[in-house]
Amino acid sequence: MGNITPQLYTLLVFMVIGSIVAIETRNLLSAVISVSAVGFALSVAFLFLGAPDIAITQLVVEVLVLIILIRGTILLDNTSVETHRDTLAVVTSLIFFGLLLGFGAMIFGSKGFPAFGEPLMRVSKVYVQTGLPSTYAANIVTSVILDFRAYDTLGEATVLFASILGALAILRRDGKTAKGEVVPA
């Protein structure tokens, strides 16, 4: 695979800059496009890491989400936001970030990170070794998500189903009444 660290660090720096721009910019449309740029950079990073399945999914979902978010943004009449920082929110995020770093230091501090391609969980080695002989699927990712872990995929499909159901129920027009409107019995 060669040494891909410089490319990955370039992408990571680009993603961090994109996230900061997305948070700090006043214009909502610019924020949406910055978030999207971060997503595309993430998809390229997945390609560098040798995960084309995830890269395809990330790319395709990113395009769709960009369209939907731009569509939602241009429907608003006021697309610029005033910066309003809640002290509680900032303090809470700092606490959570500190906890994350603390737990990371507790877990990886003594042993260091596992080497690239050698994950902590031994089950992934079993998947790689028995994926083709036990499922006959040439694509190892599909054999994991639809055979070994199909139950997880069912849960994911259920979450998507429920969220679409909820979105349609909230956004529906039939059966909604305006403020003060009386429904004829």
Added chain:
Amino acid sequence: MKGLSLIVRTITDFVVAFIVIFGAYIVLYGHLTPGGGFAGGVIIASAFILLMLAHGKEVAFSRLGVRAAHVLDSAGALAFLIIGWLGLAGGYFFLNVFGRGEPFRLLSSGMILPANIAIAFKVGSSLFLVFAALAVFRRRSFRPMIEDDLS
């Protein structure tokens, strides 16, 4: 105003079929090459969303109506669940009881291919529904402002 300019509409008519074919390829070969039901379903949904952006919602709904998308959404979810239940014939939920065939062939790996197709229908139609909900259902307070909106 109905849809975008003539150039965009012509290119869209030309390209939409190829996008759907590419999505179908990603779905059907998901167990052999990178891809799968989720990515392929999103690609097929994006073809219909392109139609809706270029031609306005009437043309897109004449190809795939909201009610049809609802039915496909529920049918896909139900089909995936039924594929899981079929595994109970061998003793376990989601057991791969179908014939597994030869590796590296299109008809191989048992239940993975039908499960991919079910997920593609489910994901594609539900993401199309999200966009349709944004295009069709609007808050009443917005109504006067966007009366002459793109679609």
